[in-house]
Amino acid sequence: MHDSLKMTLVLLIIGALCGALLAAANDVTAPIIAANREAEFLAALEGFFPDVDSFEVEEVGREDFYRCYDACQKLIGIVGQVQADGYGGEIDYDLAVNTAGDIIGMRISAHGETPGIGDVITKPDFQERVIGLNFADPIEDGVDVDAVSGATVSTGGMLTSIRRAMDIIGEHFLEGE
Amino acid sequence: MTTLTQEFTKGIVQENPVFRLILGMCPTLAVTGSTLNALGMGVSVIAVLLCSNIVVSAVRNVVPAKVRIPAYIMIIATFVTIVEMLLSAFAPDLFEALGIFIPLIVVNCIILGRAEAFARKNTIGRSVIDALGIGLGYTLSLTLLGVIREVFGAGSILGYPIMGAAFEPMGVLAVAPGAFITLGILLGLFNYLFKRLGIE
Amino acid sequence: MSLLAIIFVAILADNIVFNQFLGICPYLGVSKRLETSLGMGIAVIFVMAMSAVVTWLVYNYILFPHLVYLRTIVFILIIAGLVQLVETILKKTNPTLFRALGIFLPLITTNCTILGVAILNVQAEHNIIETIVYSISVAVGFTIALVIMAGIRERLDLANVSSLLRGAAVSLVTAGILSLAFMGFKGMMTL
Numbered sequence: 001m002h003d004s005l006k007m008t009l010v011l012l013i014i015g016a017l018c019g020a021l022l023a024a025a026n027d028v029t030a031p032i033i034a035a036n037r038e039a040e041f042l043a044a045l046e047g048f049f050p051d052v053d054s055f056e057v058e059e060v061g062r063e064d065f066y067r068c069y070d071a072c073q074k075l076i077g078i079v080g081q082v083q084a085d086g087y088g089g090e091i092d093y094d095l096a097v098n099t100a101g102d103i104i105g106m107r108i109s110a111h112g113e114t115p116g117i118g119d120v121i122t123k124p125d126f127q128e129r130v131i132g133l134n135f136a137d138p139i140e141d142g143v144d145v146d147a148v149s150g151a152t153v154s155t156g157g158m159l160t161s162i163r164r165a166m167d168i169i170g171e172h173f174l175e176g177e
Numbered sequence: 178m179t180t181l182t183q184e185f186t187k188g189i190v191q192e193n194p195v196f197r198l199i200l201g202m203c204p205t206l207a208v209t210g211s212t213l214n215a216l217g218m219g220v221s222v223i224a225v226l227l228c229s230n231i232v233v234s235a236v237r238n239v240v241p242a243k244v245r246i247p248a249y250i251m252i253i254a255t256f257v258t259i260v261e262m263l264l265s266a267f268a269p270d271l272f273e274a275l276g277i278f279i280p281l282i283v284v285n286c287i288i289l290g291r292a293e294a295f296a297r298k299n300t301i302g303r304s305v306i307d308a309l310g311i312g313l314g315y316t317l318s319l320t321l322l323g324v325i326r327e328v329f330g331a332g333s334i335l336g337y338p339i340m341g342a343a344f345e346p347m348g349v350l351a352v353a354p355g356a357f358i359t360l361g362i363l364l365g366l367f368n369y370l371f372k373r374l375g376i377e
Numbered sequence: 378m379s380l381l382a383i384i385f386v387a388i389l390a391d392n393i394v395f396n397q398f399l400g401i402c403p404y405l406g407v408s409k410r411l412e413t414s415l416g417m418g419i420a421v422i423f424v425m426a427m428s429a430v431v432t433w434l435v436y437n438y439i440l441f442p443h444l445v446y447l448r449t450i451v452f453i454l455i456i457a458g459l460v461q462l463v464e465t466i467l468k469k470t471n472p473t474l475f476r477a478l479g480i481f482l483p484l485i486t487t488n489c490t491i492l493g494v495a496i497l498n499v500q501a502e503h504n505i506i507e508t509i510v511y512s513i514s515v516a517v518g519f520t521i522a523l524v525i526m527a528g529i530r531e532r533l534d535l536a537n538v539s540s541l542l543r544g545a546a547v548s549l550v551t552a553g554i555l556s557l558a559f560m561g562f563k564g565m566m567t568l
Contacts, residue, residue: 003241010239014251018251018252018254018255018450019450021259023446029262030446033262036265110273203398203489251450254453255450257449258448261449280496281496283449283492353553357553358550361546365541365547368546
């Protein structure tokens, strides 16, 4: 009896100490992590819209869309953090669209595409095919833009996803602007 | 009684966690696609191993033998979470790259193995030396694998291209099969080396 | 995201051993004989499904959103406790099953697939159904990897392998070739 009491007590004390230590560490690091994340978002948004001053997040489905405002609180564009189905899993990327509905930039943030084949999606050649398209364009493989031969799964997946993201942006964010 | 120097070097050579004990293989394969990630993982493991060895050694006369494993697991998990928070706060890129393998340091057999086999029977001083030796052995092994895979798989080292424009990277080394095959061949090479050096 | 896609990806395209590098230690250690691999696999399926449900519930109803930093420590304690519990219950109620699976249970606590999948489930924001399907599929993928390897190992033991490569080294190279084969499943379906 005495033994099991001691065992429980020791475990409880260790557990409490660990919990307290973690809570303290969390108190110190949590604000830094949050600030990092916000700075990172703002820096990424500035890459697309140099005049961006503040942003608002809205979740559509499971994806986040950022409304970007300039210093006068005027909407200058939308950045979607969206996903495409690639060859090696999901491709995470940012798609920037100005208020006229033109794609002005994209940035792949994470992908599992085969090096040397599917990773053309990260190269300027493929990105230039996409930049400048408007959400009124069809954005369809073989119609107004081509998938890269040899990497049709990766690039075709991207095109499908861009079309879908453009529909969301057009419907939720640009209508009535 | 082994000297402190022996205690330190055993982790790098005779008891090298990767090439001799074949422990902690998951991160060894998973994060060695680039040198930087391999180094980052190694340093994280050193930090956790050092802290857990110190604490386990310090409480070795207090914790009843029957409940020592859950106690050690709690201690290790605490330090792993702290490392996770620090990386997330001060090295967010590395944190993203190492991903799930940071929380999984908890179940890295090396850490619990050293607590069980060494720290609970030895003084704090010796446990520190042991943690540094084993941790350094692990980091060196990971880095070696990372350098080989990055140089031949991507033609760069720590992100800087070194192989010249004519070099066609061997993409397979950067992906999963390359990890297994490189480690398998290295293991064979080290077996040969250890045999020649007469270390059994 | 259809459940069928989760099953396909978790078992084949993103096989936990060949593609995600989890559970390598039991993979190298246990897969020496076909029978033991199957036993280990079944034990893992059982524990994985249970621990995934419990950790999911605890995370979403207790830890989220203010105590998420306790995730790792709480998950590993839940898993260790569950393994202990299963061991005790099996011993008392079903000694036959206990004899078959018993030796594998203590090994499972340090099997990184269990903690890995618990964390992946909450990171991917799976709902409870997706959690159950994903966890069982991953464990089935693990079992398949183990069984394939055990079959090869039984034959490899008869082959003339250099003494330097025997054991872990040749197993790793074999795993590399298998992983290359499993890469073929990528691109057939994605999540």
